[in-house]
Amino acid sequence: MTTEGFGEPQGGGPRTRDLVAYAQRLGDDALVLAQRLGEWSSRAPELEEDVALTNIGLDLLGQARALLSYAGEVEGAGRDEDDLAYLREEREFTNCLLVEQPNDDFGATIARQLYFSTYQLELYQALRGSADQTLAAVAAKAAKEVAYHRDHATMWTLRLGDGTEESHARMRDGLERLWPYAGELFEADEVVQRLAAAGTAADPASLRDGWDRHLDATLAEATLARPDGRWLPGTGRRGVHSEHMGYLLAELQYLHRLHPGARW
Amino acid sequence: MDGQASFDAAIATDQRIEPRDWMPEAYRRTLVRQIAQHAHSEIIGMQPEGNWITRAPSLRRKAILMAKVQDEAGHGLYLYSAAETLGVSRDQLMDLLHAGKQKYSSIFNYPAVTWADMGAIGWLVDGAAIMNQVPLCRCSYGPYARAMIRICKEESFHQRQGFEILHTLSRGSEAQHAMAQDAVDRWWWPSLMMFGPPDDQSAHTAQSMAWNIKRHTNDELRQKFVDMCVPQAEVLGLTLPDPDLRWNEATRHWDFGPVDWDELARVIKGDGPANRKRMEHKLRAHAEGAWVREAAASYAAKRRDREAAA
Amino acid sequence: MSGREPSAGWPLWEVFVRARRGLSHNHVGSLHAPDAEMALRNARDVYTRRQEGVSIWVVPADAITASSPDEKDPFFDPAGDKVYRHPTFYDVPGGVQM
Numbered sequence: 314m315t316t317e318g319f320g321e322p323q324g325g326g327p328r329t330r331d332l333v334a335y336a337q338r339l340g341d342d343a344l345v346l347a348q349r350l351g352e353w354s355s356r357a358p359e360l361e362e363d364v365a366l367t368n369i370g371l372d373l374l375g376q377a378r379a380l381l382s383y384a385g386e387v388e389g390a391g392r393d394e395d396d397l398a399y400l401r402e403e404r405e406f407t408n409c410l411l412v413e414q415p416n417d418d419f420g421a422t423i424a425r426q427l428y429f430s431t432y433q434l435e436l437y438q439a440l441r442g443s444a445d446q447t448l449a450a451v452a453a454k455a456a457k458e459v460a461y462h463r464d465h466a467t468m469w470t471l472r473l474g475d476g477t478e479e480s481h482a483r484m485r486d487g488l489e490r491l492w493p494y495a496g497e498l499f500e501a502d503e504v505v506q507r508l509a510a511a512g513t514a515a516d517p518a519s520l521r522d523g524w525d526r527h528l529d530a531t532l533a534e535a536t537l538a539r540p541d542g543r544w545l546p547g548t549g550r551r552g553v554h555s556e557h558m559g560y561l562l563a564e565l566q567y568l569h570r571l572h573p574g575a576r577w
Numbered sequence: 578m579d580g581q582a583s584f585d586a587a588i589a590t591d592q593r594i595e596p597r598d599w600m601p602e603a604y605r606r607t608l609v610r611q612i613a614q615h616a617h618s619e620i621i622g623m624q625p626e627g628n629w630i631t632r633a634p635s636l637r638r639k640a641i642l643m644a645k646v647q648d649e650a651g652h653g654l655y656l657y658s659a660a661e662t663l664g665v666s667r668d669q670l671m672d673l674l675h676a677g678k679q680k681y682s683s684i685f686n687y688p689a690v691t692w693a694d695m696g697a698i699g700w701l702v703d704g705a706a707i708m709n710q711v712p713l714c715r716c717s718y719g720p721y722a723r724a725m726i727r728i729c730k731e732e733s734f735h736q737r738q739g740f741e742i743l744h745t746l747s748r749g750s751e752a753q754h755a756m757a758q759d760a761v762d763r764w765w766w767p768s769l770m771m772f773g774p775p776d777d778q779s780a781h782t783a784q785s786m787a788w789n790i791k792r793h794t795n796d797e798l799r800q801k802f803v804d805m806c807v808p809q810a811e812v813l814g815l816t817l818p819d820p821d822l823r824w825n826e827a828t829r830h831w832d833f834g835p836v837d838w839d840e841l842a843r844v845i846k847g848d849g850p851a852n853r854k855r856m857e858h859k860l861r862a863h864a865e866g867a868w869v870r871e872a873a874a875s876y877a878a879k880r881r882d883r884e885a886a887a
Numbered sequence: 888m889s890g891r892e893p894s895a896g897w898p899l900w901e902v903f904v905r906a907r908r909g910l911s912h913n914h915v916g917s918l919h920a921p922d923a924e925m926a927l928r929n930a931r932d933v934y935t936r937r938q939e940g941v942s943i944w945v946v947p948a949d950a951i952t953a954s955s956p957d958e959k960d961p962f963f964d965p966a967g968d969k970v971y972r973h974p975t976f977y978d979v980p981g982g983v984q985m
Contacts, residue, residue, distance in 0.1 A: 344636075351631050351643060354623065354627035354630055354643070354646050355620075355623040355624050355627040355646070355862065356858075356862045356865075357862070357866065358862075358865070358867075358870055359869070359897070359919070360650055360653060360654055360657075361654070361919065361929040361933060363647075363650045364647055364650050364651060364654075364929070364933055365928070365932050367646065367650070370643060371640060371643050371644060371647070374636065374639060374640050374643065377636070381636075394636050395635050395636055398636055399635075418865070419869050465928070468925065468928065471876065472872055472873045472876040472921070472925075473872050475876055475879065476872025476875045477872050479871075479872070480868055480871070480872030480875075483868070564632055565631060567632070568632050568633075568634040572634070572749075572750060575749055575750055576745055576749055577634045577635040577637075577692075577742075577745060577746075597953065597955065654918060654933055658916040659916075661899060661917060666899075667919060870896065871896065873897070873922075873925065874921050875896075876921065876922070877896070877921040877922040880922065
């Protein structure tokens with residue numbers, strides 16, 4: 314996970330490097346999840362749901378573009394959103410492992426959405442007060458979007474959890490399979506610690522309470538048990554991903570890479 | 578006035594027929610079939626383009642493609658909505674599609690092989706669809722006409738996007754230009770087939786026109802389409818794969834070569850290159866989603882029971 | 888095959904949208920949803936593409952009572968009909984070509 318070789322960022326080293334890393338991390342989360350949701354197109358359980366999932370994917374893609382563009386701008390090495398999305402390799406992406414997990418079935422997809430959109434809402438609500446104007450502005454818009462995403466995930470968690478025996482089992486399985494990846498959302502490495510101290514980033518640990526409360530309330534109403542396994546220590550923020558990431562990037566990037574420098 | 582007389586008067590004065598009006602059974606049947614197949618086409622049409630969402634070569638193109646495919650789902654919804662005013666349910670129509678008893682536009686039985694196909698589909702397939710659709714905004718049946726007005730409003734950006742993709746490719750690298758030309762070479766003739774068989778072989782045209790469902794003949798629209806595309810191809814810097822394309826000074830139209838109607842017949846019958854894939858994909862999504870639909874229905878029923886008991 | 892499909896489970900809702908204050912709600916179409924909350928949400932996604940400031944009503948289709956098309960016509964019941972859409976005079980079995 315290195316920006317080395319792309320020249321010194323403008324306006325002073327470590328603080329700027331931190332900001333670039335943070336914006337990239339948020340952008341990568343959104344990009345990878347948008348990519349996963351794009352896979353549902355024409356495959357959703359009902360037409361109305363196809364529209365809903367694509368809507369969410371489009372919002373996330375918009376967030377990714379804003380954040381990655383900003384990261385490139387701050388970095389000052391001439392990289393734009395496409396350079397960052399299409400020309401970095403597995404070890405340079407800093408998304409959390411949760412978002413790169415495959416869609417599996419609708420239950421697992423909703424579980425992933427519940428965990429992640431609940432986290433994103435806490436995150437963006439906190440970031441509205443960021444000392445960085447751009448992040449604050451992105452967060453203000455994104456918070457409204459992810460409130461909607463969280464509602465969607467919540468509505469479906471209730472319907473699947475308290476629907477049929479089969480849906481309950483599938484939802485429960487999804488929640489349990491993805492549970493180990495939730496922990497990474499609340500970890501703080503040095504980058505985030507420094508930025509949080511400066512009022513730029515949200516301290517991930519501070520997002521935990523709101524997340525827990527919403528999750529507990531939702532799962533209880535959905536007659537689902539909260540998983541109680543251990544959380545895996547996060548590795549995504551330092552660019553160490555699951556084996557899924559390589560395939561995801563191959564699909565996302567191959568055409569762009571096949572035609573270096575081309576316009577589309 | 579009895580029902581038939583009211584209906585005839587409405588048609589004669591180009592008024593709209595609305596859901597509760599008396600209508601000939603054949604008129605109702607024709608509309609159900611036409612609207613349903615139009616809806617099915619939108620849904621199946623999501624596949625060739627949807628497949629490229631994860632591989633779009635820029636984030637902007639990815640976003641535009643996602644929005645376009647989402648629009649198509651929406652269009653399907655508007656059309657099923659219109660069909661349902663005629664006394665059928667969406668489920669019934671889906672069953673007919675899945676059983677192969679109702680069709681969708683055969684254009685979607687061609688594979689989207691390269692990124693440039695996104696451009697060709699937008700320019701040619703959506704272009705042809707628009708040509709068919711604009712007159713439908715004045716269709717005699719109210720709900721269908723209103724759905725079409727909504728659709729046409731959203732459709733114009735689709736064709737522009739396709740044109741823009743091809744324009745950028747054509748002026749890009751040699752490889753990109755070749756990709757664009759190859760896509761146009763493959764989609765041109767199938768697009769002409771979208772207007773249906775020639776007038777002298779089209780059984781339904783006369784009746785549909787008498788009922789103000791159809792406003793122009795197949796050949797009229799096909800000619801209009803060719804006339805529109807030829808200058809556009811020139812702007813694109815791409816050629817059309819028809820050696821017989823020639824300006825006719827007398828008629829002020831572009832004469833074009835013979836369409837392979839055998840190919841159209843084969844593809845309609847089910848022998849198109851991607852027929853099976855399209856149906857399997859649809860059937861699988863439907864089957865895999867059954868437990869989800871049931872869960873939502875079950876939850877709703879449980880809630881109703883709880884509220885009733887409270 | 889799908890005879891037991893829950894069309895009972897995902898009934899039809901009619902959607903009315905008021906584009907902005909000062910206007911009235913207009914009928915824009917219909918959709919299928921299992922309950923009111925999802926109907927509202929789907930209506931927002933499909934019919935307003937999530938524009939802000941619009942007001943949406945969703946009504947179960949079978950809750951609508953309609954006047955008959957021509958009150959002077961002796962064929963139609965002047966007291967109003969539950970069915971406001973074309974009545975199905977006969978059941979179309981699944982296998983029939985339409």
